[in-house]
Structure formats: C-alpha cells, structure tokens
Amino acid sequence: MSRKITIEPVTRVEGHGKVTIHLDSEGNVTQTRLHIVEFRGFERFVQGRPYWEAPVLVQRLCGICPVSHHLAAAKALDVIVGAGTGNGLTATGEKMRRLMHYGQMFQSHTLHFFHLVSPDLLFGIDADPAIRNIIGVALKHKDLAVQGVMMRKYGQEVIKATAGKKIHGTGAIPGGINKNLSIKERDLLLNGGDMMNADKMVEWAQGAVDFFKGYHKANSNFIDNFAKFPSNHLSLVRKDGALDFYHGVLRSVDFEGNKILHDIDYQGYLDYIAEEVRPWTYMKFPFMKEMGEDNGWYRVGPLARLNTCDFIPSPLAQKEFEIYKAYTNGKPNNMCMHTHWARLIEILHSAEIIRDLLNDPDLQGNDLVTKGTKTNEGVGLLEAPRGTLFHHYRINDNDQIEMANLIVSTTNNNEPMNRSVNYVAKNYMTGQKEITEGMMNAVEVSIRAYDPCLSCATHALGKMPLEISLIDSDDNIIDKKKSK
C-alpha cells in the first residue's frame, strides 16, 4: 500500500506551509510537494487606489518585510512620476532609501541567522526541539544570543530613523523621500552608547562570518552536501557587476556560471520572466522564458546574489567573498546550506554600507524629491532579504492604479524549495515508516535556508498551531501530532 506523509505547517517559516511526501508500497519516495498558502488577492486590492498611496498600502501585505515592499513600490512609482529608474533621485533621496534598505537587510538576515539557523548549527538538526531554539542558544552561548538581539535592534533603529516610524513607515514617496537624517539620528546610529554603534555592528558581523567558517570546517560534509543541487541563479547587480541590494540590472547565470540574462533593464522583465501555474498549489512557479518551464527556474536570495555578482563593494565583505568564491574555484555555488554563509557575508556588507552612509553628509541634504514628466506605468525591483522582489503598476488618467503585478522573493524560490524538500525526502525518508523529529526538522532545515516569508501578516493569538499528520493512500490519518 502506498502512503502519503504530511507535515503541516512548516515550523519557523512565516505563515503556513504543508509538506506532502508520497511513498510507494516499498517505501520509496515517489513525489514531494511543498504547499504554501500564498494570498494573491493583494494585487486586486490596490486597484482603484491613488498611486501615491501604494508605498504605504503595500506594507499591509507583510509584517515581516514591509520595508522591502515599501521601497519596491516607491521605485516603481519613481518611474511613473518621471523620476527615473533608480538613478534619477537626488543624492539625499537615494542614499536615505539605501540606508533604510540596508538596515532592513541587516536586521532581517540577523534575525534569520541568530534566531532560526544558529540553533540547528549549534545543537544539530536532530537535537531535542526543547533546546534547539534561541533560548537554548541563550543558555549555552549567551554572548551570541545577546549579539543577535542587539544587531536586530540596531537594524530596526536604522529603519525607524529613515522610514519615520516602525509601523506603516512613510519615508519613501514617489520621486524621493520625505525626510532626511538629522544629526542627532545620525550620531545615535554612528556612535550610540554601549554597544549600539556602527563599528560594533561591523565587528559582530565579522564575528558571525568567522563563526560560520569555523562551523563549516568542522562540519563540511553536512554543510556541503545537504540539499545540494544545481540551479540557475538570478538577481540584480550594479551595472559594473557589483553586489547591490537597492538597484541594478537583472542578471542570471546557470549552475556553471554561463550568463543567461545579460544585465537587462528590468523595466522589460515581462519579456524575460513568466510564471507557471500548477494545479496543486496557489503559488506560481516563475521561470526564464528563453529556457522554458522545465529548465528556466532559478534561485534568488543570498546564494544567487553571490553567484551572479562579480565583486562586493565594501572591503571586509569583499575579502570574505574571495574566500567564499575560492571554495568553489570561482564557479557558482549550488550548495543549499552555503546560503547561510552567503547571508552572513551580506550582513557584513550591510553593516559596512550602513557605516559608510552614516558618514555621508548627503544624508543631511534638503533636496528630497525629483519631479519629471509623468507616465502611466512603472516597474520597481530590488533585492529583498529573501531575494529579488518585483513590483509593477499601471495607472489610469485619474491617477488610480488599474493594474498591479507582484512577484515576491518566496515565489521566485518556489521550485528550488520544492527540490530541496524532494532531496531530503529521498535521503531521509525512503523506507521509513514514521517521521522522527530529526527527519521532520531535516525537511524544515532545507526550506529554512531560503528564509521563506509567506503573505500572511496577521498574527492574532491562536492562529499558528503545528500539526503533523501521517496519511495513507486512502486518505486515512495514520498518525497526528499537534503542538501549541
């Protein structure tokens, strides 16, 4: 009798996910699927609203990465108000946005590593879940846990200073920004008391990279081989090939490093990217048109970014990038768990850029907004923490949004996440009759590498149970587990 194993929802992933693993009568894995409940109604929700509301409205989409949506929408509207495609803003406007965005990258990556990943690394993926969490880290590695808290808080303070407030920030507006950075705000972030200053963040970020390298050295078999598979990689890069989270041209490479998308202007992304619909899930599967649905899928996020860029424009991160690239002899890195290594290098880069920007007097400028000739359509892309984020809007003659299309980072990683689950299922569950804690967490570790964030921003009490069901081919529940 064939069996189907269901794990739902995936823990330590935003929103809800469900994994189904189908086994044949001999216990071989025949099919795996990651089901993610992604809400797609948002694009219709913004239709009819005045376009200038979009940067604030889109923050309703997600309480995890509202800054990314805020800035991607603002970039699309820059085009509509005639302020150019990422390079037409005033120096103050662009640099304030960059500071906001790099603050977001810093805090989001920090949270992911210290809160979600470090327990797996420090205790092992098959360790008792009672200790495999941030509290466990706090008990055994207090300094590391305290650093994680302080780094996250620092990133949040950068966002607050640039976006104006924590909830529904208004910093970015079509064509620019609505505030500069005061001397008081700058000094607090640059030279804040105790540990809350830019130099300390760079120091701790470097320490986190060093921690991972040490862990890798002792656990190279796991880190190098867990959920490893070849893929294409896609991200924005600066026009000169540098890593750039805020703006650039769209580049993709295959698993060997051959370029597929040759630094294209993302205003024409629809000529190159399409989305496949599959009947068993609401979440679409993006792919590059010239390679087709079967071969054109790609990864986005830290691993992809460090595979597409030529260099990192900050000295400490560049040094780490060179070590990282040398490990694969300069070729693209297709090792899933190396995503964490790449993410830590990006934390270091973000810290360096934040420090540089804070020392830039342009942030105290008063020329905040660029005006130009209005058009009716614009596309805004940026590199969100989890990968490339697409916002596309078209407005009518009444300045109302009549079309919106969003491709979020997690959607871009849909196929890779499914392949990761398939890898784990085949390697951990073939021939098994029940799900152990270690097996279950192995599935989660493979998904967690992508740091998926689902479009589910309500976190009202009582909405997030963990439930595991074991179901046979006749849809009978063989086993069921539920946590609070």
Add this chain to the structure above:
Amino acid sequence: MQLQPKILIYGYGNPGRQDDGLGSVFVDLLKKWLDSKSIENVELENDYQLNIEDALTISEKDLVVFVDASIENIDDYCLTRVEAEDSKIEFSMHAVSASFILDMSNQLYDKDPETYLLHIKGYEWDYKEELTNKATINLNKALDFIKKRILDPLSFKDHVIEIME
C-alpha cells in the same frame, strides 16, 4: 513617596489587516488618555509583531502588558498572566510569543518583569485599515479596564483569568 512602577504597554499586530490592528489602535488611544492625565510612569510601544529585541525592552520594566488581537473563545477581552516557561513547548517563528520574550528576558538579562497579555477579541482580518464595529466595542471595554489597572498597578494580578481552549 512610593516609587511608581515602570510600566510598558505593548500593542502589536498589523493595522492594515482590520482587527489585527487592535493592539496598535489600543496604544494610540491609550496615549491620548495618558497625556491628558500627565501619567509618566507608563511607556507605550507598538509593532507589527513581537520580536527578539523586545526581550531587552521588557527587561528594563517592572510591569509589562502585551496587547494583541485574539480569535480565541472569549467574549470581548481578558487578561492572562504570561509565564516564561511556556516558550519551551511552542515552535519558533519570526513572530514570537509574549512568553517567549519573557523567557528571553530571563535568560539573557536575568530580569523577570510582572508580565500580562491583554487579549481583545477580533473578527475580520482582510486588507483594510479599520476595525470592525464589534472589535471596536471590545477595544473600548479593554481600554476602560486597563486605565483602572494603571491607576492601581497592584490590581493587575487580581483580574487574571485562564482561557479555556
């Protein structure tokens, strides 16, 4: 003169998702009342959700009240005591619970503030920035309740209930 306890009222939720914004609106309304009464020992905070850095924030307070929208089986609102050990059995997500934050405060900063969670019943969670009428009624009841407790902080513990699942 008796020293006033340092109180933190922390509402969380996404105000762009209808009743999920109960915690945030609660804080906005409470601020007006605190200002009108010139009450200075109460600090307010709000965010989309709780997160790890809040452990540091609450570690500096004597008494903490988290305020969140609830879909639990309650009539309008209720107050529960937050116990740190709860975090051991929950699974971790980017959005963490009040008990998790309290546990982190204990473990990282050796601080154990008296901590409560104010549950306010919500009903709708769509992409709108307005509370439902029923949630607004619950919000106002909860506000009246908390104002009385702020004026008499020792009374918080006398109004705790247990929620039946």
